[in-house]
Amino acid sequence: MSPLPKAELHLHIEGTLEPELAFELAHRNGVDLPYADPDQLRAAYAFSDLQSFLDLYYQLMDVLRTEDDFTALAEAYLARAAREGVRHAEIFFDPQAHTSRGVELDAVVRGLRRALDASMERHGISTKLIMCFLRDLPQESALSTFEACRPYFGTAIAGVGLDSAEVGNPASKFADVYRLAREAGLHLVAHAGEEGGPDYVWEALDVLGVERIDHGIRAIEDPKLVERLVTDRIPLTVCPFSNVRLRCVDTLAEHPLPAMLAAGLQVTLNSDDPAYFGGYVDENFVGVRDALGLSDEQLRLLARNSFDASFLEDDEERRAELLAEVEAYAFPARA
Numbered sequence: 329m330s331p332l333p334k335a336e337l338h339l340h341i342e343g344t345l346e347p348e349l350a351f352e353l354a355h356r357n358g359v360d361l362p363y364a365d366p367d368q369l370r371a372a373y374a375f376s377d378l379q380s381f382l383d384l385y386y387q388l389m390d391v392l393r394t395e396d397d398f399t400a401l402a403e404a405y406l407a408r409a410a411r412e413g414v415r416h417a418e419i420f421f422d423p424q425a426h427t428s429r430g431v432e433l434d435a436v437v438r439g440l441r442r443a444l445d446a447s448m449e450r451h452g453i454s455t456k457l458i459m460c461f462l463r464d465l466p467q468e469s470a471l472s473t474f475e476a477c478r479p480y481f482g483t484a485i486a487g488v489g490l491d492s493a494e495v496g497n498p499a500s501k502f503a504d505v506y507r508l509a510r511e512a513g514l515h516l517v518a519h520a521g522e523e524g525g526p527d528y529v530w531e532a533l534d535v536l537g538v539e540r541i542d543h544g545i546r547a548i549e550d551p552k553l554v555e556r557l558v559t560d561r562i563p564l565t566v567c568p569f570s571n572v573r574l575r576c577v578d579t580l581a582e583h584p585l586p587a588m589l590a591a592g593l594q595v596t597l598n599s600d601d602p603a604y605f606g607g608y609v610d611e612n613f614v615g616v617r618d619a620l621g622l623s624d625e626q627l628r629l630l631a632r633n634s635f636d637a638s639f640l641e642d643d644e645e646r647r648a649e650l651l652a653e654v655e656a657y658a659f660p661a662r663a
């Protein structure tokens with residue numbers, strides 16, 4: 329049975345690095361990993377919060393060195409995503425996490441683009457690339473990264489985002505670089521309301537002027553904020569498996585997704601860092617369906633939202649085609 333067609337809008341390409349590929353690249357590049365094998369590495373994926381995950385995530389990135397490594401990473405994700413029903417993907421990458429290790433920006437962007445540019449033909453997935461600033465670094469670093477990426481704007485890079493350690497690093501710290509990104513005609517998104525409270529979401533909206541909020545689960549704590557997000561139809565890219573693995577939510581059964589849907593928020597479902605969090609995007613769909621008792625029509629709404637919330641304004645014909653596929657989808661009978 330083919331899975332529900334969907335767009336994935338919150339996916340860190342570095343978070344798709346599976347232990348087997350990490351070992352293969354480590355071997356190829358002569359990098360020593362402090363784990364005996366992929367199983368031992370996988371066993372280390374027990375996180376107490378966002379920072380405990382980020383520590384391992386940045387450490388493992390060290391195996392990514394060459395343009396070919398980035399192509400292999402993105403190609404492996406796209407092949408897997410196609411089997412998950414993904415028809416359009418807006419993919420994050422963290423340039424500073426690579427340039428700070430001495431990897432050339434060109435190798436990162438060209439390597440990723442090589443896989444993305446072949447993706448429509450090879451996997452039936454249209455793509456966009458979004459560069460994220462690491463919010464625990466100073467804005468000066470974001471500004472110099474932004475300028476270094478300028479040659480790629482509009483063609484290779486469609487937007488900017490904000491990720492890494494949220495609490496203590498509010499959106500307002502990045503007001504200048506987001507203003508420049510807006511002037512450059514880029515799309516604007518930011519992680520907010522993952523570990524941080526509603527204030528972080530307010531700032532992303534009011535100071536940065538973002539078009540989508542990544543995560544945003546804590547927005548539900550503030551009725552005025554919910555009203556604003558609903559009125560302005562700001563999409564939220566929610567990642568249930570991530571929220572449980574990073575202990576933002578205790579269990580899937582306690583996830584605020586049903587309350588978010590009931591409030592009329594434009595929610596989408598995504599996998600965030602699927603190699604680390606126990607499942608890709610379709611597993612997130614199946615997981616919330618089972619844990620929260622979502623109906624087929626609620627799942628269809630989540631898929632419809634994913635295309636509505638995507639940055640496909642440059643190809644409305646494709647958006648309409650994909651939305652029609654969602655409407656025509658026949659769910660399998662449940663056991």
Ligand SMILES: Nc1ncnc2[nH]cnc12
Nearest residue numbers: 340491492493519600601
């Ligand atoms: N869930 C997440 N939150 C913040 N930064 C990230 N970078 C990769 N995954 C992230």
Ligand SMILES: [Zn+2]
Nearest residue numbers: 340491519600
């Ligand atoms: Zn994320």
